[in-house]
Amino acid sequence: MVLLHVKKGDDDLFLFECSVSIPITSLTIEIAKIHNGRQKIFRMCSEMDYLADHGVSLPTNMVGLLPDQIQELKLTDPGATMHTPSGGSISNPDPHLKRNGHAPDEEMAKLLRTTCEAAKQSIHKNLIQQGTVLSYDHISEQFLKLRDALMAVYPMGLPLYDPLHVESTSMEAADLDCGYGSFRDVIDPQNAVLWWAGKELKGQDEKLLRNFIGSNEKTKIVIKLTQKGSGAPGREACYTDEQRKAMMAQAFRRQQEVEKLMEDDDDHYLNSQWADSRALKRSFQGINNIKFRPV
Known part of the structure; x- marks a missing residue:
């Protein structure tokens, strides 16, 4: 049926x-x-x-x-x-x-x-x-x-x-x-x-x-x-109301993330290990993981 x-x-x-x-x-x-x-x-x-x-x-x-x-x-x-x-x-x-x-x-x-x-x-x-x-x-x-x-x-x-x-x-x-x-x-x-x-x-x-x-x-x-005589009705929307709300919420969250990244222009990431330009040299010299203990 x-x-x-x-x-x-x-x-x-x-x-x-x-x-x-x-x-x-x-x-x-x-x-x-x-x-x-x-x-x-x-x-x-x-x-x-x-x-x-x-x-x-x-x-x-x-x-x-x-x-x-x-x-x-x-x-x-x-x-x-x-x-x-x-x-x-x-x-x-x-x-x-x-x-x-x-x-x-x-x-x-x-x-x-x-x-x-x-x-x-x-x-x-x-x-x-x-x-x-x-x-x-x-x-x-x-x-x-x-x-x-x-x-x-x-x-x-x-x-x-x-x-x-x-x-x-x-x-x-x-x-x-x-x-x-x-x-x-x-x-x-x-x-x-x-x-x-x-x-x-x-x-x-x-x-x-x-x-x-x-x-x-x-x-x-x-x-x-x-x-009869009222003409063709409007076509169905491509998305339902629930789908449209979910898409708008996702776009809003993405916009907030982009704004935070644009505001965050600090260079504190340079202290990270992956940003150390001398890490390769120290690894060859074997002094990569040297720790100093107070006397």
């Missing part, structure tokens, strides 16, 4: 494993779906942490208003009574004035945070260093776990205007918009493009992956994900 190191720009994303016989069109769609799924999981975890701290979202006509302004305008929040967390709630006002401040109790909040942390760690880019591959089925499994945690804390569901309600309705992320500008990194699978070695992997004429990289299944390559 070929191991694909998927990147977007200079950012590492995940590892993907496939055969060289996979069509380029199918490969592009699969990688784009995994990328969009990772973005969805991270968005959901971010909102769930916010939910655990400050409760469900306020209606759109109450977002950003102070309590006095809400009372003056006689606005009501139906989510405060219809969508309450199981186990009761605690008061924790939202400083950003986006949520109603009725947060779940400590046990339910811990359930949300624990589930989010486990989901983020299971799709984190650090898995690349461990050699762990990612699949769309694994992303879907994490999505279901997050949705189950939401249902456990909020059995009555979430308000329609809550971003998490929008996110938890479907695994497909490209056509959803919760109004928080979180979809800039989502790539439409039909408009996704893969690049390898500065060359676009075009799926025309039903081309397979082996038409570009050969038939060797034991191959690891770096694939870059872009959108």
